[in-house]
Amino acid sequence: MDLHHDTMGMDSHHEAMNDVENGDSKSLMNKGLSKGRTQQNVSSSILRKKSDPVLVSRVRFKMLRQFLANLQEVILGTKIAVLFPAIPLAIAADFYNFGRPWIFALSLLGLAPLAERVSFLTEQIAYFTGPTVGGLLNATCGNATELIIALFALRQNKIHVVKYSLLGSILSNLLLVLGTSLLCGGLANIKKEQRYDRKQADVNSLLLLLGLLCHLLPLMFRYASGIETSTAVYTLQLSRASSIVMLIAYVAYIFFQLKTHRELFDSQEDDEEDEKAVIGFWGAFTWLVGMTIIIAVLSEYVVGTIEAASDSWGISVSFISIILLPIVGNAAEHAGSIIFAFKNKLDISLGVALGSASQISMFVVPLSVVVAWTMGIDMDLDFSLLETGCLAFTIIVTAFTLQDGTSHYMKGIVLFLCYIVIGACFFVHKIPVSETTVNLGVGQSSGVLNA
Template structure:
């Protein structure tokens, strides 16, 4: 065999070895990869070859479903984290279920009332938060109506349950206490805390808002009938239209020189929604339903708590119930005052009092009328005088358009005087009902 033949035989043997190596590699690949990989190989090698549906689509669909479920779980987790776990006040939420448990096991009205109060407090604050988030997507007009409806929803829900139980004095006094609490305690704490932070200067706010709201509050003192309630509802609707459509510039923040400035970089940073529109609607529904459940237990145990604690129903209705309902206003008003945004604090405190007096009270009168309850605006002389004096005092404090910690302290002390007065005052209506023979 010559040299050329030996070279040819050797090259042939090498080719056979390489073929065997490639076949072994292919065998290893078949052992390592799944049939889906073989299908993809076959699809790349022959585009006209049809592959089984299970080999092509099943991994993709499974990945899509797994990814979609993971996105939904992450979104739900973020929503719960934002709404439930972002506020330290939410540590009181477990007291709501605890109140129901105590009611089922012991029927101790005093403890059930107290635990219900604690359980409703964070729910009222979160309800206001969800309303503010939804207002980002609805625009100013619908947002104003949402704030009017849900801004004081806790007080309205408690009042409706009290109307259903025939506790008309609880409705009247709790709504009156909400007005007094917002005007004296909430506004006083805002002025006091803001004055302590900015003690080197006097904080300023827009006097136009105070003038309009003070006039509406004085109008509310005049109304004493169902017909007046209907007029007040019309007046409040006109007020909303006036505020949101015609006079937006009057309600924009002002600087220390007294000029309006609608563009504020600090406020723009804060004005961004944290949850989506549908998440806001869902949370509003959940919170409203949970507040309604706890309000039912709260109203049913008011009389028992009054007897157990030796406190009058008037004091519980005017002082204790409004503090719970105004938790959202209290926290937000103080927060904005400490950021030198007194226009917003004033709108929260005085605006909430206007909502209760011009919308909440007349609304309860109309609802009670529909339920067949003799609900009206005929408050007792002591209560009417207290409301009238409170409106006058607050109007005097607001007439200069400035605030400091001393004015806030005076408003807080005025609220303590009101609380002490209702603690010592004996409600003649409650006495008459107690002395009536049981049928």
């Protein structure tokens, strides 16, 4: 049959090719998940490059040769290794008291390759621990950068930075990452109907809606209660109870993914040869500890210099925290998601965006509230009216976008433009952190400041 002259034949051919590509996407994703890897790991892996063992094979001493081989895999095994020099430059800038905006910028750049390398190292450990422990490890460390920044911001009592940065991570994943992935994937495959598995999207959407409810209740409770002095206490108690519920829901989701409904992810097998660990368990563990310490140092620099950078650049703290931090911190993961969308493998792209957003919303945010509780810091889930409104519309728009299991570039354009509008909103939102405001006639500080 001549496909050039038979329209029905051409449609059948496109459908068959689409099924094959979707099958490859599921197969690749299932192969990874069967080893305890998440879609974030699979996405980040596309930016990795294989090292040449010849470079270190001529070293005579075994221990030195092994150390150099690990160093080559960890430092030079990523395509964004060019950003690693920003780490010593940031430390030097702090030691020699360079301008604080320079410290902030260099620290922010240094976090990008570190976040990708943490994903690589947790994946290496998962080869030795098995899929269940590996999955738990990846589920915990998937957003390690955001969690560490939040913990250091809590230690310095900068609750507004915690809330802004975590909110920005959710918005970035749902609008920027998912939007650009759908846009680029739709343009690259404009003559093909792009499809994806709705099962994971539906579960993640439910988790995000539950998280949104837990954010809305303290906000609505504060406005419904008027100006009573006990409102802040009850809002805080409600937030802590809601945080515990969110953590329980996240644990249930991990159990759902790794145990009871694991067959949804392991239903297909890949005939390709299984990948092997390139670093030993203790080597990977040591590097992971070292990388985490460096992330902690740079995170402290970022939190400590964010106001100075805001004053120097004339950009609000809210814009830096909500827009710049998530973009730079997860650059490798985001780039991988877009590349997979180009290859018409939307299941991985959606897994990256929705999985990361759900992890921030249902794990990192409530964990920050619980940690603040143990530290004696009053952090609640009231992100104020503007921030919570942006979160609500983002989740609703994303849910509508993913409801039919198909995609095209117009959906990506809408999500991306939503992100641009929200970014413009926070760019002009230049209320000083120390300034109290009156919200809707309520005589108290703004929701962010009251945390």
